[in-house]
Amino acid sequence: MDTKLLMEQLIGGFGYLLLAPLLGGLLAGFDRIVTARMQSRKGPPLFQPFYDVLKLFEKRGTVVNRFQNLYMLCFLIFIIVTGLIFFTGGNLLLTIFALTVASVFLILGAFSTNSPYSTIGADRELLQVMAYEPMVLIAAMGMYLITRSFNVRDIIAWQMPLVYCLPLIFIGFVFILTIKLRKSPFDLSSSHHGHQEIVKGITTEFSGSSLALFEIAHWYENILLLGIVYLFFAAFHPAIAIGLTLVTYIFEIFIDNAFARLTWRFTVKSSWLVAGVLGGVNLVAAAYLLF
Amino acid sequence: MSFITKSPWVLHYDGSSCNGCDIEVLACLTPLYDIERFGIINTGNPKHADVFLITGGINEQNEPVVRNLYAQMPDPKVVVALGICATSGNFFRECYNIKGGVDKVLPVDIYVPGCAVRPEAIIDGVVAALGILEKKRAALKNQPAQSAA
Numbered sequence: 408m409d410t411k412l413l414m415e416q417l418i419g420g421f422g423y424l425l426l427a428p429l430l431g432g433l434l435a436g437f438d439r440i441v442t443a444r445m446q447s448r449k450g451p452p453l454f455q456p457f458y459d460v461l462k463l464f465e466k467r468g469t470v471v472n473r474f475q476n477l478y479m480l481c482f483l484i485f486i487i488v489t490g491l492i493f494f495t496g497g498n499l500l501l502t503i504f505a506l507t508v509a510s511v512f513l514i515l516g517a518f519s520t521n522s523p524y525s526t527i528g529a530d531r532e533l534l535q536v537m538a539y540e541p542m543v544l545i546a547a548m549g550m551y552l553i554t555r556s557f558n559v560r561d562i563i564a565w566q567m568p569l570v571y572c573l574p575l576i577f578i579g580f581v582f583i584l585t586i587k588l589r590k591s592p593f594d595l596s597s598s599h600h601g602h603q604e605i606v607k608g609i610t611t612e613f614s615g616s617s618l619a620l621f622e623i624a625h626w627y628e629n630i631l632l633l634g635i636v637y638l639f640f641a642a643f644h645p646a647i648a649i650g651l652t653l654v655t656y657i658f659e660i661f662i663d664n665a666f667a668r669l670t671w672r673f674t675v676k677s678s679w680l681v682a683g684v685l686g687g688v689n690l691v692a693a694a695y696l697l698f
Numbered sequence: 699m700s701f702i703t704k705s706p707w708v709l710h711y712d713g714s715s716c717n718g719c720d721i722e723v724l725a726c727l728t729p730l731y732d733i734e735r736f737g738i739i740n741t742g743n744p745k746h747a748d749v750f751l752i753t754g755g756i757n758e759q760n761e762p763v764v765r766n767l768y769a770q771m772p773d774p775k776v777v778v779a780l781g782i783c784a785t786s787g788n789f790f791r792e793c794y795n796i797k798g799g800v801d802k803v804l805p806v807d808i809y810v811p812g813c814a815v816r817p818e819a820i821i822d823g824v825v826a827a828l829g830i831l832e833k834k835r836a837a838l839k840n841q842p843a844q845s846a847a
Contacts, residue, residue, distance in 0.1 A: 439734075448732040455737050461701040462748075465835060467773045469745060607743045614745040614772045 415560075416495040423494035423630070424487065431626025432456045434633075438660055445664045456626075460619045468615025471520045476617045478516030483624040485509035490631045496560030499547045499638075506631070509624075510536050513609065520612035528608025532596035534671045538678040539583040545686035549576040550638065552693050559638070568642040575689035577639050579681045581655060586678065587632050589625070590659055592666035593674050604668075702748060702774065702835050703828040705737040709747035709771065713764055713800065715754030718814035719781035723751060726817045733821060744770040749827055751820075752804075755783040755790050756797040768804050774834035776807040776827045781815045788813065 435456040443450025452458075470476060489505040492498065510532065517529035551557050553572045554565045562569070570577050586593040597608040605611075610621055636655050640648035669677075712720050726733045727740055741747050744767045756764060768777065779800040782788040787798030800806050807830045810823035 443732070443734060447729045449735050450732075451734050451737050455705065458701045458704040458737055462705040465700065465702050466748070467838070469770070469772050607741070607746065610746075611743055612745065618746065 419494040419496060420491050423490045423627075427490060427627050427630040428623055431623075431628075431630045432460070434629060434656070435626060438656075441657065441660050442664055445661070456622070460622050463614075463619035463622070464616050466615040468613075468617055470617075471522070471612055474519050475516050475612065476620075478512050478519060479613060479617045479620050479624075481512040482509055482516065483620045483627070485512060486624045486627045486631070490627055490634075493559055493631055493634055496558060496563070499550065499557045499559055499562065502559070502631075502635075503543050503547055506628075507536065507540065509628075513621075517609040517612070522612045524606045524608060524611040527605050528596045528611065531605075531671055532609050534675055535586050535593070535596055538593075538675045539586045542579050542583040542678060542682040542686055545682055545690065546573075546576050546580045546635070549573045549686070549690055549693065552690065552697070562638050563641040566642060568640055570639040572693055573639065573689055575685040579685040579689075580636070580639075581658070582681045582685075583678055584632060584636070584655070585659060585662055586674065588629060588659055590663035592662075592669040594663075594668060595671055595674060598668070599663075700832055700835060703832050705739075706748045706824065706828055706831065707739045707741045707746055708749045708751055708824070709741060709744050709767065710751045711753075711764065711767060713752050713754040713756040713760050713784065714796070715781060715783055719753035719784070719812075722814050722817055723753070723780065723820060726820055731817045731821065733824075736821075736825075738824065744768075745772065747771050748775055748831060749824060750775060750777045750804075751780050751824075752777065752784050752800045753780045753815075755787040756800055756803050757795045758797070759795075761797060761803055764800075764803055774831055774838050776831045776834065777804050778808045778810060778823050778827050779806045780810050780812075780820060780823065782811045782813045785809045785811045 433453065436451070436453040439455060440450040440453065468476070485505060486509045489502055489509055492505055493502040514529045514532050514536075517525045517532065547557065550562050550569060550573070553567075553569060554562050556562065585591075589597060589599070591599060595608075597610050598604055598606075610618060613621060633652050633656060637648055637652045640651045643651070710720070710723050724740075725731060744750075748771075750768060750771060752764065768775075777800065779785050783790060784800045787796055790796045791798045797803055808823050808827045810819050812819050
């Protein structure tokens with residue numbers, strides 16, 4: 408293995424490990440300010456998500472069993488592992504499967520508490536995994552079809568912006584990104600605001616430091632997802648590519664504020680329809696035009 | 699440095715109030731008062747809450763509910779009685795079913811009178827409660843942590 412590659416992997420890995428929570432937290436603060444401005448409010452300070460998490464570490468946690476905090480810790484660890492695979496230029500398919508394993512730990516944690524709200528939240532989280540997984544896989548397949556590699560390193564190095572070859576798959580991915588970012592209209596499993604429908608769904612029974620771990624894992628996850636969005640623009644100049652990724656995120660904030668929550672039936676049906684139609688058409692068209 | 703005063707999450711419960719004070723609590727979230735400026739979030743989950751806002755004089759039926767919610771809040775926590783009914787029971791005080799104030803059921807830290815209590819007074823009350831919350835946190839830090847379940 409040559410040293411340049413190793414250096415790149417080390418920079419990618421440590422960069423993600425150290426910077427992702429910072430960037431993710433800032434992004435969450437930015438999100439809350441933009442959301443507040445869209446509702447003609449002033450909104451909290453930019454560093455509010457950090458204050459929230461540091462406060463949660465100051466609180467005494469309450470648990471209903473010995474396992475729930477362990478599951479939450481595993482969720483965080485697997486999200487970090489997933490991000491490390493991705494940001495060291497590893498295999499995209501492995502990234503997607505590791506991300507699913509992380510979600511499974513979160514679901515197990517919520518189920519283990521036996522609380523009705525938590526259980527409904529965990530059920531819905533399972534449905535969400537079911538809803539977004541096909542589109543995520545199709546996105547990886549589309550990238551493989553164009554670049555002939557599942558390695559993130561090769562996909563980034565491809566000479567043409569993938570969004571030109573995979574426009575429909577990009578739209579489909581942005582559609583399911585709303586589910587993954589836990590934003591309206593698909594914030595089914597852990598409602599955005601705690602005083603709704605299923606209280607706080609999947610995180611209802613988590614308090615104190617384990618809730619803080621959830622927040623940190625969510626920041627790591629958001630940065631990873633934006634990393635996947637970046638792949639679609641990777642061939643542009645890096646500044647433009649990062650700009651377009653941010654525009655995608657701001658678009659998600661707009662969607663978050665413009666829609667009310669939908670039912671799980673609509674979520675599953677619509678995301679499978681989007682995956683089938685947009686993903687399928689794009690895959691077939693790309694395969695037909697290329698060969 | 700303490701962060702609990704920068705991010706107080708609020709749990710709001712209507713302990714048999716006429717709903718007037720509750721509307722004022724929710725008015726605090728609107729663009730005019732926007733309490734999220736101070737990091738305050740209205741959460742519906744006692745396990746995530748730091749500040750317990752109660753309106754109304756508490757009746758026989760919701761007394762166990764109020765006790766349960768308070769017990770589910772992780773330490774450190776404060777209780778704010780909002781409105782004159784929560785403070786003293788007001789003219790419902792003598793009713794057969796009314797306890798006559800939140801402090802008959804829970805240890806109240808801050809009393810905010812008013813009928814209905816004004817959003818400005820609610821914000822003042824919560825800010826005063828934060829001082830107590832910070833003291834409780836400091837006191838808690840010196841106590842040994844309870845062993846995990």
